Amino acid sequence: MQLCIATRGEVVMKRRSLLLALCSSAFISAPALADEVKQEADKIAVAYTDCVAKKDAACVAALYTKDGVQINPGGVFSDLKTVYENNFKNGTDHIEIRVGNMSVINNDLVVANGETDIFGKDPKSGDATKVTVFWGSINIREGGALKIRQLTVGMKPPPAKEASAEKK
Numbered sequence: 716m717q718l719c720i721a722t723r724g725e726v727v728m729k730r731r732s733l734l735l736a737l738c739s740s741a742f743i744s745a746p747a748l749a750d751e752v753k754q755e756a757d758k759i760a761v762a763y764t765d766c767v768a769k770k771d772a773a774c775v776a777a778l779y780t781k782d783g784v785q786i787n788p789g790g791v792f793s794d795l796k797t798v799y800e801n802n803f804k805n806g807t808d809h810i811e812i813r814v815g816n817m818s819v820i821n822n823d824l825v826v827a828n829g830e831t832d833i834f835g836k837d838p839k840s841g842d843a844t845k846v847t848v849f850w851g852s853i854n855i856r857e858g859g860a861l862k863i864r865q866l867t868v869g870m871k872p873p874p875a876k877e878a879s880a881e882k883k
Contacts, residue, residue, distance in 0.1 A: 749819040756825045760812045768809045772799035780862045787868040806835035823856035847871040
C-alpha cells in the first residue's frame with residue numbers, strides 16, 4: 716500500500732492548475748458555443764424564407780414562441796397564423812432576408828436585425844410588387860430550440876429626393 720502525502724503548497728498548486736484548466740476551456744468553448752447559436756439563429760431566417768415560399772402560414776407561426784408577437788405599422792399581432800394567411804391572400808409570394816447584425820447574448824438569447832425584400836403581386840391589378848422592410852428580432856430558446864419571441868418590422872423609407880437646384 717502506498718501512502719501519498721502532499722504538502723500544502725502542492726495542494727494549492729494543484730487547485731490553481733485545475734482552476735486554470737477549467738477557466739481556459741470555458742474561454743475556448745465560449746466562442747464555439749456562440750458560433751453554434753449563431754448558426755441556429757441563421758437557420759430561423761432560412762426556415763422563415765422557406766415557409767413563406769410555400770405560403771404556409773402555420774409553418775411561419777411555428778417559428779415563433781407560444782407568446783411570440785410581430786410588431787409592424789399595423790399594430791401588435793399575436794395570431795401569427797392569421798397574419799400570414801392574410802399576407803398570402805394579399806399577394807405575398809416570397810421573401811429575401813438579409814441579416815445585418817446578430818448578437819448572441821447567451822445560449823438562450825439572440826438579438827438580430829436586417830432587411831427583407833417582400834415580393835408578391837397586387838391582388839387587384841396583378842402587377843408584381845416589391846417592398847423592402849427593416850426588422851429587429853429577439854429570439855429565445857423554447858422547448859430546446861431558438862424561436863422568435865418578438866419581430867419588429869418597419870417600412871424602409873424611400874431614398875431622399877435631391878434638392879432642386881432651381882428652388883425658388
